[in-house]
Amino acid sequence: MNQSIRRGTTARVAAVLSAAALALSACGSSSDSADESSGDGLGDVTVQFSWIKNAEFAGEFIADSAGYYKDAGLGKATFLAGPVAQEEIVATGKADFGLSNAVSTASAITNSDFPLKIIGATYQKNPFSILSLADQGNIKTPQDLIGKKIGVQDPNLSLFKAFLAANDIDEKDVEIVPNGFDVAPLEDKQIDGLVAYVTNESLLVKSHGFDTVDLSFADNNLPFVAESIITTDETLEKKPDYVKAFLEAEIRGWKDACDGEAGYEKGAKLAVDTYGKDIDPPLELDKEIAQAKQQCELLVNTDETAKNGIFTISDDLVQANLTSLKAAGIDISADDLFDLEPLTELLKEKPELAK
Amino acid sequence: MRVLTVARPLLTILVVLAATIGAWYALVTLTGVSDLTTRLPQDVIAYLFTEDDAAANRAEVLSALGQTVIDAGIGFVAGLTAAFVLATVMVLWSGVEAATMPVVMIVRTVPLVALAPIITLLFGNGFWCVAVMSGIVVLFPALVNIAYGLRSVTPQMHDVVTVYGGSSWDVMRRVAFPTALPSIFAAIRISVPGAITGALIAEYFTTTDSVGKAVNQALALYQYDKLWSLVVVVTLVSVIGYALAQLAETFVLARYGRNAGRA
Numbered sequence: 001m002n003q004s005i006r007r008g009t010t011a012r013v014a015a016v017l018s019a020a021a022l023a024l025s026a027c028g029s030s031s032d033s034a035d036e037s038s039g040d041g042l043g044d045v046t047v048q049f050s051w052i053k054n055a056e057f058a059g060e061f062i063a064d065s066a067g068y069y070k071d072a073g074l075g076k077a078t079f080l081a082g083p084v085a086q087e088e089i090v091a092t093g094k095a096d097f098g099l100s101n102a103v104s105t106a107s108a109i110t111n112s113d114f115p116l117k118i119i120g121a122t123y124q125k126n127p128f129s130i131l132s133l134a135d136q137g138n139i140k141t142p143q144d145l146i147g148k149k150i151g152v153q154d155p156n157l158s159l160f161k162a163f164l165a166a167n168d169i170d171e172k173d174v175e176i177v178p179n180g181f182d183v184a185p186l187e188d189k190q191i192d193g194l195v196a197y198v199t200n201e202s203l204l205v206k207s208h209g210f211d212t213v214d215l216s217f218a219d220n221n222l223p224f225v226a227e228s229i230i231t232t233d234e235t236l237e238k239k240p241d242y243v244k245a246f247l248e249a250e251i252r253g254w255k256d257a258c259d260g261e262a263g264y265e266k267g268a269k270l271a272v273d274t275y276g277k278d279i280d281p282p283l284e285l286d287k288e289i290a291q292a293k294q295q296c297e298l299l300v301n302t303d304e305t306a307k308n309g310i311f312t313i314s315d316d317l318v319q320a321n322l323t324s325l326k327a328a329g330i331d332i333s334a335d336d337l338f339d340l341e342p343l344t345e346l347l348k349e350k351p352e353l354a355k
Numbered sequence: 356m357r358v359l360t361v362a363r364p365l366l367t368i369l370v371v372l373a374a375t376i377g378a379w380y381a382l383v384t385l386t387g388v389s390d391l392t393t394r395l396p397q398d399v400i401a402y403l404f405t406e407d408d409a410a411a412n413r414a415e416v417l418s419a420l421g422q423t424v425i426d427a428g429i430g431f432v433a434g435l436t437a438a439f440v441l442a443t444v445m446v447l448w449s450g451v452e453a454a455t456m457p458v459v460m461i462v463r464t465v466p467l468v469a470l471a472p473i474i475t476l477l478f479g480n481g482f483w484c485v486a487v488m489s490g491i492v493v494l495f496p497a498l499v500n501i502a503y504g505l506r507s508v509t510p511q512m513h514d515v516v517t518v519y520g521g522s523s524w525d526v527m528r529r530v531a532f533p534t535a536l537p538s539i540f541a542a543i544r545i546s547v548p549g550a551i552t553g554a555l556i557a558e559y560f561t562t563t564d565s566v567g568k569a570v571n572q573a574l575a576l577y578q579y580d581k582l583w584s585l586v587v588v589v590t591l592v593s594v595i596g597y598a599l600a601q602l603a604e605t606f607v608l609a610r611y612g613r614n615a616g617r618a
Contacts, residue, residue, distance in 0.1 A: 087577060092389040108577035114391060154559075154568070155575035178480065178560055178568075 042242045044075035048095035050082045050227065053276035055288040056199065056295065057099070058267025059122065061275050063253025071252075072245035079275065083155075083181075087114055090230055097246060101126055101226035102321045103159055106330045106337055115233040117339035120247055120311035121225035122254060123299040125218035127197040128159065128226075131183075134211035137192030142167035142220055148192040151179030156195045159217075162328030166221040199295045207287045224324045225313055226299070236339055244346045251311055251353045258296035258310070267292045309347055309354025313340060363605065364598035371594050394583040402580040415569075416581065420588050422565035426554035427596075429482065430489020434553075435546055437490060438497035439539075446505040446531065447523060463495040467556050480561045488560075489553030496549065497542040504538025505531045536611055540604035547596040551589065 049057055060079060063069055069077045080089070086098035087108035099122070108114040130150065132139040137148055146169065152160045157176070164171055177191055183201050186194045187208060196202055198214050206212050218224075229250070236243060257267040268288035276283050304314050313321075318334050325332060347354045376396055383393045394402075403413050441459075445452040462470070467488060478484045508531045516526045558567025566589050573582040608614075 085574070085577070088392060091391050104575075104577075107575075112391060112577045112579050114577065154571040157572055158576055 041073040041075065042239070042245050044078070045069060045097065045242075045246055046078040046080065046095040048080045048082065048084065048086045048089045048098040050086055050099045050101070051200075052083075052279055053079065053081050053271060054200070054279070054283055055268045055271045055292040056197075056227070057275075058257035058264075058271065058292045058295075059250060059254030061253075061270035062256045062263075062267055063249045065270055065274070066253070066256065068249040068252045069246075072249040074242070074245050074249065087116060087230065091116055091232060093232075096231065096235060096242075098230045099227045100230055101228055102224040102337065103162075103325060103328055103330070105228065105230050106325050106332045107158075109336060110330055110332050116230050117233060117236060118225070118228045118230055118313075118337055119236070119243060119339055120229045120250075120343045121313050122227035122229070122250075122311065123225060123295065124302045124305060124313075124317065125216075125299050126222075126224050126226040127199045127295070127299055128156070128163075128217040128222075129196055129198045129202065130163075130193045130215040131186065131196035131198075131202050131205065132193040132213045132215070133186065133189070133205075134213050136189050138213055139193050139215050140213055142169055142215065144215070145169055145193070146173045147175075149175045149177055149190075151177050151185055151191040151194040153179060153181060153195060158328060160195055162324070163217050163220070163222050166324070166327040198298065199291050203287050203290050203294065207284065207290075222324050222327065223317075224321045225317065229311075236342070240342055243342045244349075247311065247343055247346055248350065248353065251309070254300060254310055255353075257292065258300050261293075264289050264292035264296065311343060312347070312354075313338065361602065364601045367601060368594055368598045375590070392579055394579055396587075398580060399584050399587050402584050412581065412584070416584050416588055419564055419566045419569040419585065420592065422563055423551070423554055423558065423567065423589060424592060426485045426558060426565060426567075427489060427550040429486045430493055430553045430557070431546055431550035433486040433490035434493025434550065435497055435543065438494050438501055438542065441494075442498055442501040442505055443527065445502055447527060459495060459498065462491055467491060467553070471556065471560055475560045484561060485554060485557040488557035489550050492549045492553030492556075493546045497546050500538045500542040500545075501535060504535025504542075507538070508534050533611060536608060537604075537613075540600070540608065544597055544600040544604065547600055548593045551593050551596075555589070 047060060049060075051057075053061075057079070060077075064077045064079070069075075080095055086095075086100040087105055089095045090098040091108070091114045101123075102118065105114075105116060105118055109116060130139050130145065132148075137144075139145055139148060142163075145164070150160070160176070161171060164174065177185075179185055179191065179194060181201070183194065183196075183205050185191050187205060187210060193215075194201065196214075198216060202212055202214050229247070231243060257263050268285060268291070271288050272283045272285050300310055304317065305312060308314060318338055321337075322332065322334060325337075379396060383390075383395060401409075403409060403416065406412065441451075441455060445455065470491075471488065474487050475484055478487055505527070508526065512530045512534075513526055516530060521529070554565075555567040555570075558565040559571065561568070566585050570582060570585050573579070573585065
């Protein structure tokens with residue numbers, strides 16, 4: 001008797017589970033089709049960020065609040081905070097677009113055949129750096145790394161090793177210490193340097209009253225694009241207009257975000273007061289403004305984007321990316337990593353975006 | 356009887372493997388998770404044995420596994436030794452139990468990942484970090500088991516030793532240890548997966564190439580073949596370790612256990 005009751009329960013649990021699985025898969029396919037047939041023109045858009053919702057995404061916040069996504073014919077925009085595996089989220093359809101960097105995306109494509117492409121880049125140069133304190137590590141050149149204790153986050157380990165290789169420094173000469181994204185070990189002088197973002201941790205430590213030194217990866221033989229926009233091959237093939245509409249809204253948002261002091265402040269305020277208001281510990285407005293300014297001056301706007309428009313990736317830059325990737329042990333062709341066709345077409349149709 | 360003693364752990368391995376592989380197929384196919392990130396047993400076999408780069412892949416996975424086995428070994432020995440000594444002392448002097456148990460409970464109740472930064476601060480991120488973290492996972496269940504075994508000496512046996520002028524240490528040595536053998540082996544068996552868990556957590560905070568480290572990096576680089584292979588080999592080692600402990604238990608208890616010589 002007891003036995004049969006239990007068996008009955010098991011059968012029911014199994015039935016519920018398989019029903020749930022069916023429902024889940026049904027959800028997956030229905031949301032896909034909803035994207036295409038939504039009443040809001042080209043459909044809703046979900047964007048996976050690479051980091052918490054701070055001023056790093058000033059352009060996206062402005063594009064949303066100023067209605068640029070809607071203007072371009074898109075529906076509701078949803079932003080997902082990182083850090084996560086952006087490539088996985090986008091490739092499995094949990095987001096339509098993602099912001100990542102060339103190394104990460106190229107890894108996903110070469111190591112696991114992810115059907116993804118980079119379609120434009122917010123940051124022309126990657127913001128990675130070795131952050132140190134002037135009175136401790138004082139790491140100004142790659143040679144200064146020798147004999148130092150450097151905090152490296154696991155996800156950035158291969159990148160850090162590529163940086164060493166690109167500068168002919170033997171891994172054995174540097175002491176690598178596992179570290180999170182926390183800057184405390186650096187400030188407490190337990191480590192001499194930390195893999196960081198010039199636009200983020202560097203400014204954060206500076207705002208705590210420390211005299212900081214940055215050793216930029218991009219300026220020391222490891223240039224590659226970052227906050228690069230990724231989407232799937234399927235989206236590119238089936239919904240070219242959707243892709244172009246998204247790029248248009250993004251470019252408009254970022255042009256506003258980098259439009260002088262007023263733009264920096266607008267983006268930073270949106271991050272602090274609206275999109276990132278739930279972040280704990282709370283974002284600091286001054287630091288966010290400094291970040292918004294730094295990223296525009298250092299990473300978004302370059303001589304090339306002045307000529308070709310922001311988000312563009314020149315042929316030279318594509319080649320420089322591939323060279324860096326090779327240094328990181330990733331062998332990939334330009335066509336397998338980049339698809340700049342929609343962006344080129346968009347800028348041809350609407351040349352005012354490139355100005 | 357001999358055949359049976361060897362056959363039982365072997366059978367355990369086979370049953371566990373069959374069940375795991377069955378559950379693996381079922382989970383991957385029923386949940387409908389994207390096949391971009393999931394791998395099936397044949398993918399792991401291809402990665403480790405039949406692909407062009409199989410030899411290189413195998414070398415990478417095995418070198419990481421080797422380090423993890425060493426790390427788990429350190430934790431296993433450290434945790435069991437500590438548990439054995441503590442249990443013995445606790446049973447001999449009951450005051451010790453009142454003094455040590457709260458500390459053990461604290462160490463055990465606070466999640467290891469939360470304690471880890473403190474442990475790395477105190478012990479650095481080398482050998483001692485691994486020994487302490489992996490040891491903590493092993494210590495508590497082993498301690499409770501072994502102490503229980505040592506206490507299960509019957510009053511009659513206790514009296515026999517004391518009547519002949521034996522001290523409480525004699526009771527311990529001549530009666531309690533043999534009586535506790537089944538509990539000690541139970542402790543050893545559950546310590547195998549515990550030590551591996553502890554080692555994997557500790558490796559997250561250390562620098563050497565190991566499974567704990569490699570899993571994180573493989574995840575960051577989207578090397579899902581490698582990731583699944585690492586999970587598979589470390590699980591296999593855990594199952595084999597458990598079976599070996601079971602085998603040792605069967606042999607030792609056949610000789611020294613309660614039913615020794617009766618078979």
